Amino acid sequence: MGTLTTSLSQDGSIRIIFSQSTSIVTEAQRIHRLSKTATAALGRALTATSIMASTLKNVTDSLTLQIKGDGPLGTILCVGEADGCVRGYVARPETELPLNAKGKFDVGGAVGAGQLYVIKDMGLNKPYVGVSNLISGEIAEDIAEYYAVSEQIPTVCALGVRVAETGECIGAGGFLLQLMPFADKGLIPKIEENISSLESISLMIAKGESVESILKKIYKDIAFDILDSCEAKYRCNCSKDKYAAALITLGEKELREMTEDNEPIEARCNFCDTKYIFSTEEMKELLEYAVRKNE
Numbered sequence: 001m002g003t004l005t006t007s008l009s010q011d012g013s014i015r016i017i018f019s020q021s022t023s024i025v026t027e028a029q030r031i032h033r034l035s036k037t038a039t040a041a042l043g044r045a046l047t048a049t050s051i052m053a054s055t056l057k058n059v060t061d062s063l064t065l066q067i068k069g070d071g072p073l074g075t076i077l078c079v080g081e082a083d084g085c086v087r088g089y090v091a092r093p094e095t096e097l098p099l100n101a102k103g104k105f106d107v108g109g110a111v112g113a114g115q116l117y118v119i120k121d122m123g124l125n126k127p128y129v130g131v132s133n134l135i136s137g138e139i140a141e142d143i144a145e146y147y148a149v150s151e152q153i154p155t156v157c158a159l160g161v162r163v164a165e166t167g168e169c170i171g172a173g174g175f176l177l178q179l180m181p182f183a184d185k186g187l188i189p190k191i192e193e194n195i196s197s198l199e200s201i202s203l204m205i206a207k208g209e210s211v212e213s214i215l216k217k218i219y220k221d222i223a224f225d226i227l228d229s230c231e232a233k234y235r236c237n238c239s240k241d242k243y244a245a246a247l248i249t250l251g252e253k254e255l256r257e258m259t260e261d262n263e264p265i266e267a268r269c270n271f272c273d274t275k276y277i278f279s280t281e282e283m284k285e286l287l288e289y290a291v292r293k294n295e
């Protein structure tokens with residue numbers, strides 16, 4: 001099980017939400033058969049989404065992170081709920097690139113240039129949509145840029161996924177550090193400098209270091225409290241009923257075409273790979289329902 005830990009500096013000026021997401025990334029690998037590069041890319045995006053979604057106010061709220069780059073990986077899409085549980089997929093999970101000049105997974109090259117979208121569905125008529133340009137495609141920097149540009153919150157983001165030679169994810173996690181409106185903006189470069197001198201987050205997690213001990217290194221000489229710690233996992237909420245409802249919205253004409261050859265219809269969930277089969281009888285029922293709805 002992954003954990004999400006919310007902490008606050010004792011003067012109230014800095015909040016850090018930390019995610020230990022190894023099990024979430026492992027589950028994503030199992031479902032999507034990800035290459036190593038795709039594991040790093042989707043793993044970072046899932047970790048960020050879990051953290052970002054945990055800041056939503058109501059349990060029914062959700063947050064979608066869409067990274068639309070022009071690289072070989074294609075679009076990455078993740079959805080998180082207010083309890084920090086997430087699901088996601090990447091368009092081309094088999095994409096593998098050589099390591100970059102720093103000897104790391106070339107997530108930036110795999111993602112490419114483009115935009116990052118954040119869609120918050122808070123049960124209102126219209127969801128909130130924010131967008132920013134991708135800075136490097138490495139995801140953590142892109143998320144920090146999004147908060148700075150779109151929400152005007154000074155932010156530091158670090159995300160890491162460590163993959164063994166065998167392909168197994170051995171450590172994943174990251175954090176989002178944000179300054180409160182009254183805080184001294186000069187703190188950001190100081191914190192960034194401190195973080196750049198630390199070991200990578202994924203290595204600390206792979207070594208089994210505790211969240212509290214990692215937080216102590218990030219806050220360095222700033223006193224802080226842990227406010228909350230909860231479990232977060234990879235979770236999809238699809239069901240056959242939801243797919244039936246989606247099929248009905250296709251409308252009478254399309255449903256009639258789909259039932260014409262008397263073959264069952266197969267729908268597959270992008271997030272969890274569950275297959276739903278609608279028999280010809282079930283399809284005819286859906287068609288009848290769509291016809292009645294139109295009358």
Ligand SMILES: [Zn+2]
Nearest residue numbers: 236238269272
């Ligand atoms: Zn699903």
